[in-house]
Amino acid sequence: MKGLFAWLLVPSTLLLSLVLNSSVSAQVEDFDSIKLYTLKNQQGMTVRVTNYGAIITSLVVPDRDGNRSDVALGYDRLEKYINAVDKPYFGAVVGRYGNRIAGGQFTLDGQTYSLLKNNGENHLHGGAIGFDKVVWSVEAYESGSSGGSLTLSYLAQDGEEGYPGNLRVQVRYTLGDDNTLKVDYHATTDKATPINVTQHTYFNLKGEGQGTILDHELMLNADRYTPVDEGLIPTGELAPVAGTPFDFTTAKPIGRDIGQSNEQLKRGLGYDHNWVLNRSESAEGLTLAARVHEPESGRVLEIHTTEPGVQFYAGNFLDGRLVGKSGKPYVHRGGFCLETQHFPDSPNQPDFPSTILRPDQTFQSQTVFKFSAN
Structure with missing residues (x-):
């Protein structure tokens, strides 16, 4: 081994x-x-x-x-x-x-x-x-x-x-x-x-401990997201991202709109929300969820998944207190997560895709992280 x-x-x-x-x-x-x-x-x-x-x-x-x-x-x-x-x-x-x-x-x-x-x-x-x-x-x-x-x-x-x-x-x-x-x-x-x-990996495509991820260019394959209440629980609405800071349908730097005066951004202290991936209800198999490009290194991360959603978290609670494996502190927004998933609070939200597994069923899910550079 x-x-x-x-x-x-x-x-x-x-x-x-x-x-x-x-x-x-x-x-x-x-x-x-x-x-x-x-x-x-x-x-x-x-x-x-x-x-x-x-x-x-x-x-x-x-x-x-x-x-x-x-x-x-x-x-x-x-x-x-x-x-x-x-x-x-x-x-x-x-x-x-x-x-x-x-x-x-x-x-x-x-x-x-x-x-x-x-x-x-x-x-x-x-x-x-x-x-x-x-x-x-x-x-x-x-x-x-x-x-x-x-x-x-x-x-x-x-x-x-x-x-x-x-x-x-x-x-x-x-x-x-x-x-x-x-x-x-x-x-x-x-x-x-x-x-x-x-999977809850935090990424920084410049390298862990190498500053913030605000210059990373993110595309999310999602026309809708799930707004949350003050406790970050979805309200049940599938809201359009168009015209909001949550629109990543065209790639943009993560930091471009994160500081806007927006009630949802205030509740999440930035991005900490679930996006509803664009796929037909009858579609099976992998679909593109996200693409991230880091201009300095040229590194690209593409994520495909069988899941209906992805939680984008911009490292809002990192504050420099945690020191990483390279000996450098993880600064505010020093990493991002893209957690492929079913929607938060689905057991209490009958209109969301079900997360209930029964004895006669088998749960299967796949997510693929593909790395390249340009």
């Missing part, structure tokens, strides 16, 4: 000194099951993933001149992921329900389920111990010069974080030689339950 490094999970009194982008390890006696896996292709793209939280810890891609940089925000030590005070969810798979559920509850088949309110009065990203804070089992790992894949699984038990059903989830990362990273999700349950899993 080339590129596999053991991580150490030891009492907090001992220093975890395994650095994610090197092979240095601590001299201690006890090892746990947390490890770091490397996928690398012939184009020089490298992806590192840990089975703690299914987290992408590093994503190295070339620029227009062939210079490689890590474009994913994150930490250099496992303890920082475990003990992070601000819980930014760097690089993690979040669930059982990514994004917010209003009031920390939903009703399903006549029964009301109560969830932890960990975001004001609302439930966020699966609760206190969501999928981002558990150790996933490694089902398969293949690594070679042309990419490779890593398959992880987790069994969320009935009642875990308040959700019904034993939910068996699988995520597979596949790196192709065309600089694509495919993320495939698969899940089954023994009771009806909501599910909305997504």
